[in-house]
Amino acid sequence: MPSVASLSDPIGTFDPVPRISAFYGIVIAIFFDDHPPPHFHARYGEHDAQVSIATGEVLNGTLPRRAHALVREWAGQHREELEANWELARQELPLATIAPLP
Numbered sequence: 001m002p003s004v005a006s007l008s009d010p011i012g013t014f015d016p017v018p019r020i021s022a023f024y025g026i027v028i029a030i031f032f033d034d035h036p037p038p039h040f041h042a043r044y045g046e047h048d049a050q051v052s053i054a055t056g057e058v059l060n061g062t063l064p065r066r067a068h069a070l071v072r073e074w075a076g077q078h079r080e081e082l083e084a085n086w087e088l089a090r091q092e093l094p095l096a097t098i099a100p101l102p
Contacts, residue, residue: 020085023074023100026067030082030089038086042071051075053082074101 020040021028027043038053042063049061049068056072063071075082078098085095 018089018095020095021074021078021098021100024067024070026071028071028074028098030085030095032089032092034089038083040075040082040086042067053079053086070101077101 018032019027019029025044029041029043031041037059039050039059040053042049042051044063044067047061047063047067049063049071050059051057051063051071052059053075056075058068081096081098085098088095
């Protein structure tokens, strides 16, 4: 059974929202009350970006080129899980964690 990101678990959070994955210093989260199109948030150092689940492209914000390439690779590998988490977030249900890049 996949582990679940929780609002009450500070290790599983990205500010006050569930952190669903982390790799190479990049933290990935999906906000419960976020707006369409389906996307996730990626934070790397002082950079923060909204990234399209469908394409892996940055919708808002910025990421360094290498971090963006890693995020796109990861999102491509986990698109179905990201889509499922987006739907869970829309229903305000607990989100599943997603494996990081190896």
